[in-house]
Amino acid sequence: MTRRRKALSRRQFLAAAGGTAAALTVPGRGRASAPALRENAFSMLVDTTRCIGCRSCVRACERANRLPVDEAVSDRPGPGPRLETAWNRWTTVNTEAEPGAGGMPPVFVKRQCMHCLEPACVSVCPVGAMYQTELGPVIYRAERCFGCRYCMISCPFDVPKFQWDSGLVPVIGKCQFCFQDRLLSGLSPACAEACPTGALKFGTREQTLFDAHARIRARPDRYHARVFGEEEAGGTCWLYLSDRPFDRLGFRKDLDRGSLPSLTWMVISRIPTVAAALAILFGVVAGGLKREEHGP
Amino acid sequence: MTIGGGLMLVLTGALGWVAVQTARGRLTPQVSLTGRVAVGVLWAVTLGVVIRRFIFGLGSVSGMSDRFPWGIWIGLDVMSGVALAAGGYVIAATVHVFRLDRYQPILRPTILTAFLGYNLVATALLLDIGRPYRLWHPLVMWQHHSIMFEVAWCVTLYSTVLMVEFSPVVFERLGLMRAVRAVHMIAIPLVIMGVILSTMHQSSLGSLFLIVPGKLSPLWYTPLLPVLFLMSSTAVGLAMTIVESHFSARIYGDHLDEGILEELGKAMALVLGLYLLVKLADLTARGAWGFMGPQWPQALMLILELVAGGVVPLLLVRGTGIPGAGRERLFGAACLVVAGVVVNRLNVSWFGMLPYTGFVYLPSWMEVAVTLSFVTAGIVAFGLAVRFLPVYPARHRAG
Numbered sequence: 001m002t003r004r005r006k007a008l009s010r011r012q013f014l015a016a017a018g019g020t021a022a023a024l025t026v027p028g029r030g031r032a033s034a035p036a037l038r039e040n041a042f043s044m045l046v047d048t049t050r051c052i053g054c055r056s057c058v059r060a061c062e063r064a065n066r067l068p069v070d071e072a073v074s075d076r077p078g079p080g081p082r083l084e085t086a087w088n089r090w091t092t093v094n095t096e097a098e099p100g101a102g103g104m105p106p107v108f109v110k111r112q113c114m115h116c117l118e119p120a121c122v123s124v125c126p127v128g129a130m131y132q133t134e135l136g137p138v139i140y141r142a143e144r145c146f147g148c149r150y151c152m153i154s155c156p157f158d159v160p161k162f163q164w165d166s167g168l169v170p171v172i173g174k175c176q177f178c179f180q181d182r183l184l185s186g187l188s189p190a191c192a193e194a195c196p197t198g199a200l201k202f203g204t205r206e207q208t209l210f211d212a213h214a215r216i217r218a219r220p221d222r223y224h225a226r227v228f229g230e231e232e233a234g235g236t237c238w239l240y241l242s243d244r245p246f247d248r249l250g251f252r253k254d255l256d257r258g259s260l261p262s263l264t265w266m267v268i269s270r271i272p273t274v275a276a277a278l279a280i281l282f283g284v285v286a287g288g289l290k291r292e293e294h295g296p
Numbered sequence: 297m298t299i300g301g302g303l304m305l306v307l308t309g310a311l312g313w314v315a316v317q318t319a320r321g322r323l324t325p326q327v328s329l330t331g332r333v334a335v336g337v338l339w340a341v342t343l344g345v346v347i348r349r350f351i352f353g354l355g356s357v358s359g360m361s362d363r364f365p366w367g368i369w370i371g372l373d374v375m376s377g378v379a380l381a382a383g384g385y386v387i388a389a390t391v392h393v394f395r396l397d398r399y400q401p402i403l404r405p406t407i408l409t410a411f412l413g414y415n416l417v418a419t420a421l422l423l424d425i426g427r428p429y430r431l432w433h434p435l436v437m438w439q440h441h442s443i444m445f446e447v448a449w450c451v452t453l454y455s456t457v458l459m460v461e462f463s464p465v466v467f468e469r470l471g472l473m474r475a476v477r478a479v480h481m482i483a484i485p486l487v488i489m490g491v492i493l494s495t496m497h498q499s500s501l502g503s504l505f506l507i508v509p510g511k512l513s514p515l516w517y518t519p520l521l522p523v524l525f526l527m528s529s530t531a532v533g534l535a536m537t538i539v540e541s542h543f544s545a546r547i548y549g550d551h552l553d554e555g556i557l558e559e560l561g562k563a564m565a566l567v568l569g570l571y572l573l574v575k576l577a578d579l580t581a582r583g584a585w586g587f588m589g590p591q592w593p594q595a596l597m598l599i600l601e602l603v604a605g606g607v608v609p610l611l612l613v614r615g616t617g618i619p620g621a622g623r624e625r626l627f628g629a630a631c632l633v634v635a636g637v638v639v640n641r642l643n644v645s646w647f648g649m650l651p652y653t654g655f656v657y658l659p660s661w662m663e664v665a666v667t668l669s670f671v672t673a674g675i676v677a678f679g680l681a682v683r684f685l686p687v688y689p690a691r692h693r694a695g
Contacts (some may be wrong), residue, residue, distance in 0.1 A: 014394075084362065107621040120507050126434040126445035146433045147426015149365040150444050154507040161362045162426065164355025170426040260409050263506045264443055267522055271446065275492050282393050289395040 014285065023034055041117065042183060043205035044192060046110055046156045047241045048249070049222060050199035053093055057191035057200060061091045061112075061282025064178060064190035082250065085111060087163040087173030091191060096249040107242070109249050110191070110200070112175035113138060113159045114229060115237035117205075121151035121160060123261035125219035128173070130160075136205070137177035145172055154256055156233045177237075205237055212239055234259030300661035303341070308668065310334040319627070321546045335672045342669040345662040349423060353622035357662040361601075364649070364657035371645035372667050373420035375501050377413055378451070379525075382533030383540070384410025384458055385494035392487040398556060404465055404687050405678075406537050407546060411458040412677050416453065416670045423666065443503045450497035457490040458661045461587040465685050505644055513591055514584040515598050515649040520574065521644075527571040528637050534564040542627045548682065554623070561626045564633060565613040572606045597639065597647045605636010 004290045062069045067088050090112055097107035119138045121130040129145035132138050140160070147170055149161040163170035178189040187193070192202040201208060209230065216223045228246045229236035234253040240246065249252035317323065349357045360367045387406040390399045422428040434448035440497040460479060467475040479486075502525030505512050518524070538560050545552050554629035579585055588595035644655065659667075681687055 086362065122443060123441045124507055126439055126442040126448055127430075127437040128439045143435060144437055148429035148444060149426070150442075150504070152362070152365040153511075156510060158363075162365060163353070164361065165353040166426075167350045167353050169429070170353060186582070252510065256509070260507050260509075261441060263509065263519075264503060265441060266519075267500075267503045267506060268441065268443065268446065271496060275496060278492045278495060279488060282389070282491060286393045286395070286484050286488060 001265035006182045039204065039206035041205045041237050042115075042177060043136070043203060043208040043237045043239065044189065045201040045203070045208040045241065047199050047201070047215070048107055048109055049241065049243050051093070051110065052197055052199075053095060053106070054196065055093045055194060056194040057110060058091055058093055060190040061175075062089075064181065065090060065176070067126060082126075085159065085161055085174070087161040087171060090173060090175040094250075097244070107244070107249060109240075112238070113155050113177070114178055114233075115175075116156075116233055117236065118234035118259035118261050120154040120156060120233070120260040123264060124150045124154040126150070131283045133179060135179075135183070136184065137179040139176045139179050140172055140174060142171045147172075154260070156252065156260060205239075208239055212241055231257040256275050300341075300665075304661045304664050304668070306599050307334050307338050311338075311668065311672065314322055318546060323547060335676065338665060338669055338672060341665050345665055346423065348662070354424075354426070357660060357666075359658050359660045359663065361654055362657065366645055367657060367661045368642070368646070368663055369420055369424040371642045372638065373670055374417050374424070375641040375645055377417040377420065377639050377670070378498065379529045379532050380536050380634065381410040381413030381417070382494065382498060382529040383537040384413075384461075384533070385491045385535035386530055387537060388487045389491045392484050393491065398553070400537075401553065401557065401688075402537060402541060404462075405540060407458060408465075408678060408681055408687055409536065409540055411455070411462050412674050412681075414455040414458060415676050417451070418455065420666075420670055443500050443506075447497050447500050447504070450493045454490060454493040454497065457486060457493065460486060460548060461490065465687060471683050494529075495526060499523065499526040501525055502644070508649075510648055511652040512644065512652050513594050513673075514582065514587045515579070515591065515594050516644050516648040517578060518578050518582060518584075520578050524571065524575060524578070527567060527574065528640060528670075531564055531567040531571055531581065532633055532637040534560050534567065535630040535637075538564065538626060538630035539634060542623075542630075544682075544688070547679075548688065557626060558622065561613045561629065564630065568606055568610060568633060570609075572602065575602065590606060590644065591651050594643070594647055594651065597643050601636055601643055603640045605632055605639060609633050609636070667690055 024114075059069065061067065067090065070089065082094045082096075085092055091110060092112075093110045094106050095106055096109045097104075099106045115136060115138050117136070119130065119132055122132045122138060124130075126148065127144045127146060129141050130138060130151050131141055134279050147162070149160075149162055151172060152158070152162060160172045160174045162172055177183065178187070178191075182189060188202040192200040201211060203211070209227065212227045212230075216225055216227070222243060224244055224246070226246070228240035228242070228251055229238055232252075234257070240251070242249060243255075310330055312326055313336070317327045354360060358367050358369070358448050383406045387399055387403055390396050391403050418431075422431065425431065434445050435452065439445050461483075464479045465477045467473070467479070499522035502521035502523075505517065505521055506519070509517055530636070538557060541557060541560075542553055608628035609632045612625045612632070642684050650657075
């Protein structure tokens with residue numbers, strides 16, 4: 001061995017070591033990180049054509065989650081800049097389209113966490129504060145959170161919100177799907193229970209998706225022929241129906257079908273191999289090279 | 297607001313003037329005094345900002361909001377800070393893995409720069425994260441799907457490695473020669489570990505943004521983000537070593553081997569050239585050039601980054617063969633590379649996000665004050681270390 005190594009020039013030796021290490025790092029195919037779509041996940045169908053903008057859901061949410069009641073905001077009937085969710089306002093209802101010519105009714109859109117099937121926030125959270133329960137709802141566990149706000153950056157729907165005015169104990173706030181207080185006790189989410197028009201329909205994702213497509217088939221004149229959330233960002237548990245293309249109601253239209261966490265997993269899953277290959281490479285190089293005497 | 301902004305302009309101007317004078321070898325008592333006064337005022341202001349942040353929250357001191365949750369404390373202090381500290385792994389690998397002993401004289405100051413850099417990054421994080429007293433959470437609450445989790449581990453471990461790598465300097469000062477020998481015995485595995493950790497988290501800072509394909513402009517979003525971040529960190533690690541050597545020579549009258557500086561410049565040019573090739577190939581392969589029209593402000597920032605921070609330094613380094621002028625040119629090229637990488641990190645974390653978010657974030661003058669304080673704290677700490685520790689062994693022996 002020693003004799004052979006001496007026969008190689010410094011450059012040849014480095015090239016051979018580098019080539020071997022590079023061969024080791026050639027990656028296999030990326031593996032998706034999240035489990036397959038769960039038909040049994042808790043799900044909500046929001047039929048915007050049935051929403052009358054009464055905001056009963058907003059008030060029910062405030063009560064159920066002990067959030068501050070903002071009557072003035074919640075009761076605002078008309079247009080205006082969109083009211084965004086906040087760390088202590090987990091859902092909003094905005095007028096997204098004015099009454100149109102020919103008796104077209106206004107369109108109100110409820111917004112809250114979409115509860116992705118493959119949630120970006122859960123995948124990026126370094127401490128597991130964002131957590132996807134077995135039943136689908138994505139919940140936030142404040143006792144783990146250290147406030148890096150990566151969940152906010154990663155969310156394709158910009159849902160998590162931060163408590164910017166707290167000096168020492170800020171939290172992230174977002175819809176919890178009433179998971180702990182109601183779903184686990186067999187109740188439906190507070191918003192769905194409060195909705196007087198059936199614009200919110202709670203069930204398993206299989207049921208709500210079936211129902212959504214049934215409504216589109218039954219009234220193709222009334223519905224835009226797509227269900228928002230069926231495939232966006234890998235699919236979400238909250239699904240939307242509308243009478244017009246969703247981008248006209250302020251929804252993103254550039255979202256891919258693919259899951260976001262897999263984009264990161266393609267890299268993370270390769271890190272152990274790359275690190276091992278580098279360790280071998282550098283070990284071999286450092287062990288194989290003699291300290292330079294004078295020039296190579 | 298305007299008073300604070302004005303104050304920051306004056307302080308930045310004063311500090312900039314001090315830096316330029318020092319770089320030109322005119323560190324007169326007047327320059328030195330101006331620097332001290334400016335730093336004193338700056339640190340006093342920053343102390344107030346820090347107190348305000350921990351009483352009234354991040355919103356009270358920063359331009360950050362729900363619409364733009366990561367500001368310059370992440371883009372500059374953390375992302376650029378880690379990149380600028382990359383000299384540590386580059387030179388350590390050169391000496392201990394590739395066994396190029398002639399780089400030994402610049403190893404200690406480079407390791408010191410890196411060690412201080414990582415400490416400043418950690419301090420910046422303590423201000424930026426919501427609950428700094430939980431900074432240790434990622435180390436015990438494992439979530440291995442998270443790039444942030446990996447970065448947290450790598451940065452923690454690498455800071456430890458840097459501390460051990462630098463410890464012989466302290467042991468030597470204290471006369472603990474057995475401890476020095478003990479560290480030297482584990483030097484090679486330690487350095488290899490440091491290089492691997494650096495490779496991982498330098499690239500991972502780019503991987504952080506793989507999760508936002510629709511938010512980050514296509515001018516920067518690419519699956520190659522980790523590769524580009526790693527390559528640019530190597531280039532800027534070399535550039536920082538050149539810049540730091542230049543200042544050290546000016547301030548401490550250190551006689552540097554011109555040959556080594558020239559080699560560092562060539563290595564920097566090589567990595568930079570490769571980086572530019574990959575970046576241009578990537579823009580072309582993804583058909584991203586078409587976005588330069590609709591996103592023209594971002595396009596200008598991209599051109600600034602690539603031309604001023606990439607092409608111009610390459611041209612400058614080509615001319616370093618000229619005797620006499622070489623050193624100045626090399627210093628200029630290295631400064632441009634440093635600036636270019638900082639602009640790149642800001643482009644990825646800030647300007648590249650604006651087409652999606654809208655123009656919703658400008659750093660407040662308080663954020664700027666804190667960032668400037670970190671930069672000056674690093675320089676002051678470096679100066680103190682050099683004064684009290686044998687960072688430049690040859691000089692110490694002579695003196």
